[in-house]
Amino acid sequence: MKRTFTGRWHARNVRRMRLELRHLRAVCTIADTGSVSKAASVLGIAQPALTAQLQRIESTLGAPLFERDRRGVRPTQLGQLVLERARVVLPAVDGLQEEASRIAEQERAVPRYRVGSVNGPFLSGLVQRLTEAEPQAEVITQVSWSAKELAEVVFEGGADFALIGTCGDADAPSERPLTWTTLALDPVFVLLAESHPLAGRSEVALAELADSRWAVTPGDGCFGDCFARECARAGFSPRAVYEVDVASCVGMAQDGQAVVLCQATFRYTPGLVVMPLAGAPLSWRHQLGWRPGSVSPDLVERLSGHALHAYRESVGRNDRYESWLIEHPEFGPQR
Known part of the structure; x- marks a missing residue:
């Protein structure tokens, strides 16, 4: 009786965690990179956190998903099964999100702007512009210090746009296939x-x-x-x-x-x-990103215009920078 009770308790405990899409993406990334550390870098999370997540996934499924050796990791038989299913499920879900976003945008009578932003000169002015120019619009904002995190949120459908900054000529985060345009330098x-x-x-x-x-x-x-x-x-x-x-x-x-x-x-x-x-x-390069096909070109153009107007207002509040730009026309708005 004691052995049976322990077994039942353990089964209920394991089932408390359900596999989510992020778990499948993590497993695929580990397999694609051949290394937990490389996968952690691609996913933008700490290696110990990814290792712990993998251990919870393996505990849930009941067996290891990877064999580890000096050259990295190789999928086990169970790992191969999970990867095969994940590579079917993830594109299907991505396609569903894209189609759903497109249809929802077309059917939505009230325009909606879901904007994620890092620290920068755009967000407060952009919200003011949107609420004044389109008082019927729904404006939802979120902030993060991480451009990678915001790109992930947009890719996963949690936001429509990401307003980020990148250093000098550095590229925007490339882990997810978003479209980026430079607003200002x-x-x-x-x-x-x-x-x-x-x-x-x-x-x-x-x-x-x-x-x-x-x-x-x-x-x-x-x-x-x-x-x-x-x-x-x-x-x-x-x-x-x-x-x-x-x-x-x-x-x-x-x-x-x-x-x-x-x-x-x-x-x-x-x-x-x-x-x-x-x-x-x-x-510092200010960039606007969105997932291709998830928003209409008209919505992109309207948001870009409002963001640039907000940026110009922020420049106008700083006399020193406004004067400096006259001598350095390569900086400032890039559109």
């Missing part, structure tokens, strides 16, 4: 306390800030590497780089604790100066 400026010895200058060279501590908001991509590279070119290595939220960045700059790397459209804040870096060594 900004230089990266620095945020200094008004009491800073260089605050009265029209611009400052990166090398003049060699002794500074730095602060920046979170984000994925290559910005940290690009910053380190430009510092090396300027002849120094940063003393410290703090990754903190926007409010903490502002506080650290006001207190003189750090120089903050910021977007050129950063709105004026008492006690602070937004300062151009000489030669614009760092830049």
Whole structure:
């Protein structure tokens, strides 16, 4: 009786987790890359988290899905079965979502904008533009520091558009087949306390800030590497780089604790100066992404127009950047 009870309890416990599409995508990615670590990088999650997820999947199914050796992982017989079924199910579900989105868009009498955004100059102004220009529209927003996460949300149908930023000439996330267009290109400026010895200058060279501590908001991509590279070119290595939220960045700059790397459209804040870096060594590309076929070209055009209008308004609130753009016409709106 005790053995039977234990067996029944264990079965009920295992069945508490049901396989989801994300589990199937994770298994396919591990098989395609041949490595849990490589799959974790592609999926944009930590390797321990993916390993734990795989263990839960295997526990649910009752046997290992992969054999592990020095060369990576190879599917077991059960793994082959799961992969065969997953490669049928996932495209079918993707196709269903695409068709459903297209039909829903056509049948929807009220336009709907579901927008995911990273920290940038667009979102608040975009919401204001949409609600004023199309008061009947349904506007849904979500934010994340991760461009990869937002791309995944759009691909999975959780949002219609992603507003992201990428460093310099870096590409938008490519793990999912989204369509991307560049809305604007900004230089990266620095945020200094008004009491800073260089605050009265029209611009400052990166090398003049060699002794500074730095602060920046979170984000994925290559910005940290690009910053380190430009510092090396300027002849120094940063003393410290703090990754903190926007409010903490502002506080650290006001207190003189750090120089903050910021977007050129950063709105004026008492006690602070937004300062151009000489030669614009760092830049930030604002991009809009959507899943092909999931939204109409007319909806893309309307949202792009509203986003660009919001961006121009953010530029107009920063006299220093507005003047700087006159001398640097390659920056600013790109459409």
